[in-house]
Amino acid sequence: MVEKGKVIGISYNLKVDNGETGMQQWENVPENAPFLFLAGSDSVFPKFEASLLGKSVGDSFSVFIDFENAYGDYFEERKTIIPKANFKQEGKKNQDMLRVGKVIPMQDEKGNQIKGEITKIDYLGVHMDFNPPLAGYDLSFEGKIISIRDAEPEEISHGHVHGPGGHHH
Numbered sequence: 001m002v003e004k005g006k007v008i009g010i011s012y013n014l015k016v017d018n019g020e021t022g023m024q025q026w027e028n029v030p031e032n033a034p035f036l037f038l039a040g041s042d043s044v045f046p047k048f049e050a051s052l053l054g055k056s057v058g059d060s061f062s063v064f065i066d067f068e069n070a071y072g073d074y075f076e077e078r079k080t081i082i083p084k085a086n087f088k089q090e091g092k093k094n095q096d097m098l099r100v101g102k103v104i105p106m107q108d109e110k111g112n113q114i115k116g117e118i119t120k121i122d123y124l125g126v127h128m129d130f131n132p133p134l135a136g137y138d139l140s141f142e143g144k145i146i147s148i149r150d151a152e153p154e155e156i157s158h159g160h161v162h163g164p165g166g167h168h169h
Helices: 046-052 153-158
Strands: 006-017 023-029 035-038 060-065 079-082 103-107 113-122 125-129 138-150
16 A cells, blocks of 8 residues: 555656646656655655555546645746856867756756756746746646555665666765
8 A cells, every 4th residue: 555665666657737838748658657755755755645545456546636735826026037158168169068958957046956947048048937837827637556566775764766676976
């Protein structure tokens, strides 16, 4: 059964409500490549995990999570323009990095890792959006429990699932 300390494998179909045309397909995780998470590790939305508790392998689930309990609101102030010079490596522009749609890891002023999507590149610089891609969207999951196993002690102490053959930090 799905409970704290278990590694859960799920397949699912995620649709998002964009408010204009209704629910749109966003992501599909197939049964042959399930998403794995450690129950009780805060690695998925609390409302999502709560809806799975007590379920067994083969059980289906349907979960609706409003934006406030998912990625929160979309904030215009999380968009910024960064000078192109900041993206140079060894004095040269990094062409692979500078592409519209590319999500790249950055650091905020406190040194925290954040990811930003390049939305535009022009004479002003590199326009980036640091909102999560699904900020402001309500989420609807339809899926199935594919696997349940006991977590390894190392997975529990690290707070996440390790792949085959362990995990190396």
